[in-house]
Amino acid sequence: MRLSNAYFRTLRETPAEAEISSHILLMRAGMIRKLASGIYGFLPLGWRSIRKIEQIIREEMDAKGGQEILMSAVQPAELWQESGRWYGYGPELWRVKDRNGRDFCLGPTHEEIFTDIVRNDVNSYRQLPLNLYQIQTKYRDEARPRFGLLRTREFIMKDSYSFDKDAEGLEKSYTDMYDAYSRIFTRCGLDFRPVEADNGAIGGSKSHEFTALSAVGESEIAYCESCDMAATSERAACVDDATSNEAMYETEKVYTPGTKTIEDVAAYLGLDTKQTIKALLFVVHDETGEDKYVAAFIRGDRELNMTKLVNALGIPEHAIEFADEEAMSEATGCVGGFTGPIGLHDCKIVVDSELVGMKNLCAGACEVDHHIKNVNYGRDYKGDIVCDIKLIKEGYPCPVCGAPVKFARGIEVGQVFKLGTKYSESMGAYYKDENMQNHPIVMGCYGIGVSRTMAAVVEQYHDGNGIIWPMSVAPYHVIITLVSTEDETQVRVAEDLYEGLLAAGVEVILDDRQERPGVKFKDADLLGIPVRITVGRGASNGIVEYKMRRDAEKTEMKADDALQAAIAVVNAEKRG
Ligand SMILES: [Zn+2]
Known part of the structure; x- marks a missing residue:
């Protein structure tokens, strides 16, 4: 992509309401735009990162046998009334009426819709197990949207639902999704922990939250260094103090x-x-x-x-x-x-x-x-x-081994739930076994906040100058900074590099704008493209400057060596 004719504008100033790095930097880098409170749009570079995250998710979901579909974001109230959540979900459910006064909601999640699809199409054990997923825009009418993409009213989410014959099948589906999630967040470059979590409004029997560690995160996790206990602080059991042996006195x-x-x-x-x-x-x-x-x-x-x-x-x-x-x-x-x-x-x-x-x-x-x-x-x-209705605190005994628990903060980027038969029973999703006996389908559900994952990556990968994208989710792999668009040699060297990288399948930006070099360097740092090749005065001797965004040092090298170095690092890291 040539920056001279790209839809692209960076901001010098920090947007007034932005408090955390991901919000500030994604706004300043021109990757997201705010439309209304808690509602954002994605501009070309931001959208490319979203698409990269989505692609990683698709590859890992498909590898576990997931099948992608797309349901409507608009959901009829009747299905939510059947499951009992029209009331249960509360004011965060974004309710709308059509012109005839019929109730709908903008889906925050799709348990009812997927259960409805499956109850109509599946009736035999031969059709199970199934794992269906979608990547879609979701809605939650948050009371206080904040922190940029971390707490929004509209967000992109991958949600999937597994359908099994029995608890054993669900255990396998759950483990598969747990593994897929671990791979997905690893490939996105995140430092994360899977922790035991509460089931919240979804219901069910077992759940893990995938938490990207970050001081700005709204999830608090309690973990133990002496054993592998890790849970959200709302979920973690709080150990009772020892029973007293004192005699009872008169009141x-x-x-x-x-x-x-x-x-x-x-x-x-x-x-x-x-x-x-x-x-x-x-x-x-x-x-x-x-x-x-x-x-x-x-x-x-x-x-x-x-x-x-x-x-x-x-x-x-x-x-x-x-x-x-x-x-x-x-x-x-x-x-x-x-x-x-x-x-x-x-x-x-x-x-x-x-x-x-x-x-x-x-x-x-x-x-x-x-x-x-x-x-x-x-x-x-x-x-x-x-x-137990007590809140665990840092230093309290670990509910598993008794050692003092530690606390950390993080961003919830994914959650997996064992739903069991909660929805299949309330909504009548049954299958017939080998003996024509009816059983409720055993379900699991699994979500990933796609736009939130992007914000979590930026929280973990940035410095004072801008974003430092991991290769796997960077909007582009390489940026060529052409110092002078007036210098024919520089232009020729930059163009050759650009063509060479494109030919090797590298996603490359050529900064061929008529801007001062200082502006170009600042923008390159802000955008956080992993590899920067600067073509300046050395071009007359065939020399360019090669720099990884994550490293401090720059290396001067022959243009062809820079080309080969960039291709090598991109190929090594682009899958994550
Ligand atoms: Zn412990």
Whole structure:
């Protein structure tokens, strides 16, 4: 491509709202353009990188027997009503109506659509297993789109769905996709970790998230260096403290004026926060519109893990919010700042498993300015649900081996799920076995954020001057910087190199713009093309300058040697 007639413009200034490197650099390099909040378009160079990532995905999906199809992004509400997710998915589902008032959504994912396709076409065990995938534009009406391509309302995604006869088949499909994902992200050059993840709104029994390590990432992962435990912090089990062997003392109501927080009451009574019970009060709006109250209790020094709480309650996260204390007080007897498990009524009580083994704790008395000492589980209160609802923190014991866990941040670029029969049963996707018996098809689903992967690559590969693309996903492999378009020798050497590289199948940009050399060098660094060959004054002696974008040093060499060096490195690295 000749830059002189390319659709291409770089920006000198950092766009005002861009906070993170990938957003800043992709905008400045003219690879993406913002259309509206969380909605971006891709310009020629950015689009080439997207296509490279897509190609890697296609090759690895096809290698595992995947078959590519393309379903519509517009999905009828009826299918989502069948699966129960028209309500369950919440306000992020981008709902639209057609002119006749019929409900549709712009798909954030396609479980319902693929299940529908397969239930209509598959009826025999002979047609299984199947793995279908698509690469498509998806929609999620995010409350706060941010960080450029990392959290958008419109994004490019590869989603695939496996259909098997039984759990054993699903295990193989899941392992195949796990392997394919590991290869895909490796080929894209990413430093990533597969970690155990929550199933979220998708449902199912097992899931891994593929996380590209990055300080700007929104995923927090807990991992262990003594064993191979790695999980998102929302998923990671938090180990209960050792059970106390203390004797139970009589409960005692004490006057604790103005002590509305755990820290206040602990200080007032001279207790460790570990000897207190923290109350968190919620209201749940269910599908019928009826409000129900929930009180969650954890030890005073712990933090609540909201994901674990909603999973324990079996509700979607959007259905729960902190309660209005006055309204809840009237209905349940709770008292803001002084709520404890004793004296509450008409309220679902969720107790963290750790509290069961603790003795003689201090809790709110459900009475203004009062607490109760020596509160014991079983004797004084019980939970409707008892399970781990604590958030793991860095340094807490590893749930597998007990060593202190470490934390890291990352960008979720892919996720694999075992769905089991959740969708096939709710939507009636059955097959007949050898004996003509009906069974629900066993499903898995697997997603990769394609545009997000591009942003993750830039987060991991850049410096103060611009992007440093890995060869496998670079928009072009080589850029030839022609210093003077007025110098016939330079022009001839640059043109020869350009033709030579094209003939060898190398994707090459010739910067033949009538610009100052400084501008050309700055743009070449910003664009991050892996190999730069500069044709300047040395051209009269047949000498050019050869430089890898990722290395600091430049090498002067004969033009033909530069040609051969570029062809060699491109061929060695372009597959990733
Ligand atoms: Zn461990």
